Amino acid sequence: MIQEKAKVLFNKKAGPSYFRIGLTCHNGYAKAKPGQFIMVHLPEQKTSILPRPFSIHRLIIANGLIQGIELLFKVVGGCTEKLSKCRRGDYLDILGPLGRGFIIPDKYQRIFIVSGGIGVAPLFFLASSLQAKIADPSTCRLFIGGRSKHDILCIYDFSKLDITISIATDDGSLGEKGLVTDLLETGIKENPPDFICACGPVAMLGSVARIAKRYDVPCQVSMETIMACGIGACLGCAVKGLNKYLHACVDGPVFDAAALKI
Numbered sequence: 001m002i003q004e005k006a007k008v009l010f011n012k013k014a015g016p017s018y019f020r021i022g023l024t025c026h027n028g029y030a031k032a033k034p035g036q037f038i039m040v041h042l043p044e045q046k047t048s049i050l051p052r053p054f055s056i057h058r059l060i061i062a063n064g065l066i067q068g069i070e071l072l073f074k075v076v077g078g079c080t081e082k083l084s085k086c087r088r089g090d091y092l093d094i095l096g097p098l099g100r101g102f103i104i105p106d107k108y109q110r111i112f113i114v115s116g117g118i119g120v121a122p123l124f125f126l127a128s129s130l131q132a133k134i135a136d137p138s139t140c141r142l143f144i145g146g147r148s149k150h151d152i153l154c155i156y157d158f159s160k161l162d163i164t165i166s167i168a169t170d171d172g173s174l175g176e177k178g179l180v181t182d183l184l185e186t187g188i189k190e191n192p193p194d195f196i197c198a199c200g201p202v203a204m205l206g207s208v209a210r211i212a213k214r215y216d217v218p219c220q221v222s223m224e225t226i227m228a229c230g231i232g233a234c235l236g237c238a239v240k241g242l243n244k245y246l247h248a249c250v251d252g253p254v255f256d257a258a259a260l261k262i
Contacts, residue, residue: 001095001096001097001098001231002025002026002028002029002095002096002097003093003094003095004025004026004093004094005043005091005092005093005094006023006024006025006068006091006092006093006094007023007024007089007090007091008021008022008023008086008087008088008089008090008091008092009022009023009024009060009067009068009088010022010088011084011086011087011088014072014153014154015150015151015153016150017074017075017076018072018073018074018075018118018153019072019073019074019075019083019084020057020070020071020072021070021071021073021083021086022060022068022069022070023068023069023070023071023092023094024067024068025066025068025069025094025096027065027066028097029056029059029066029069029096029097030059030065030066031097032056032059032069032096032097032101033097033101033102033103033129034056034101034102034122034123034125034126034128034129035055035099035100035101035102035122035125035126035199035222035253035254036055036056036096036097036098036099036100036101036122037053037054037055037056037096037097037098037099037122037230037253038053038054038056038069038071038094038095038096038097038098038230039051039052039053039054039094039095039096039098039227039229039230040052040053040054040071040083040092040093040094041092041093041094041095042079042082042083042086042092042093043091043092043093050228051093051095051228051229051230052079052080052227053098053227053230053249054071054073054121055071055072055121055122055125055199055222055253056069056070056071056096056097056122056125057069057070057071057072057121057122057124057125058070058124058125058128059125071121072118072120072121072124072153072154073118073121074117074118095230095231096230098230098231098249099230099248099249099250099252099253099254100250100251100252100253100254100255101122101254102126102197102220102222102254103220103254104130104133104195104197104220105195106133107194108194108195108218109134109135109136109139109194110139110140110191110193110194110195111130111134111140111141111193111194111195111196111197112140112141112143112184112187112188112193112195112196112197112217113126113127113140113141113142113143113163113196113197113198114142114143114144114180114181114184114196114197114198114199114200114204114208115142115143115144115145115180115198115199115200116144116145116146116180116198116199116200116201116204117145117146117147117151117200117201118153118224119198119199119200119201119204119222119224120144120153120154120199121199122199122222123142123197123199124154124157124158126197127140127142127158127161127163128161130161130163131161137161137162137163138162138163138164140163140164140193141163141164141165141166141187141193142158142163142164142165142166143166143168143180143183143184143187144158144165144166144167144168144180145167145168145169145170145179145180145181145183145200145204146169146170147169147170147171148169148170148171148173148174149169149173149174150173151169152167152169152174152175155167166180166183166187168180168182168183179204179207180200180204181204181207181208181211184196184208184211185211188211188215188217192215192217193217194217194218195217195218195219195220196208196212196217196218196219196220196257197219197220197221197222198219198220198221198222198257199221199222199224200224201224202223202224202262205221205223205257205262206262208221208257209221209257209258209260209262212257212258213257213258218256219256219257219258220254220255220256220257221254221255221257221260221262222252222253222254222255223239223248223252223253223254223255223260224253225237225238225239225248225253227248227249229249230249231249231250232247232249232250235247237249239252239255239260239262240260240261240262241259241260241261242259242260242261246259246260
């Protein structure tokens, strides 16, 4: 866990209301795991606005060395609106890498990745990391869903990873019309995976968890919750476990789906 001032390397629009921002970081981020996150604080807002959590979207590597991290975010409020207006050369206060990421045993080689909306943010990092441990990436599949084609992100990036991509939108403007979880269940029936990883709205994750249980497939989900500290001090990011409340910042944000009530 490293607290530092990070310099903005770039800030680019990734779609309507979506942005990619690159930040310098300590070389310790080379050990970051897919699913981990950082807390971001705009320096001029320290007295009024709490920091916000953002998943690590990807590591920026050059000549084998880490140069920074990239975040993918959607403008949904005052903080993300201000973040979208940051320019190259600006500085942000960041703390990370934080939390528990995805842990996929080596014996699992056929992985299904399920994304809903901005839940895609940590999943490109995950998919990229699988390239080094999966014998045949083409056996893995990405199921990505959104309200419309404007909410389907990173398709070009994922396509370069040689994994099969299935798309669903609520309005049918891209891919199949309907729910991404319907595509997932069809895919499992056709050729079941060894493991499922998912990130997105809680309702979607609940559906993914039930499908995984129905077909007896191990599953991990990354929970999107409000956080104030990111280190387990404020206890504001509670999620319901089977026998007790868990906290997304330290017990997660990635959980075994079978351990949650969702």
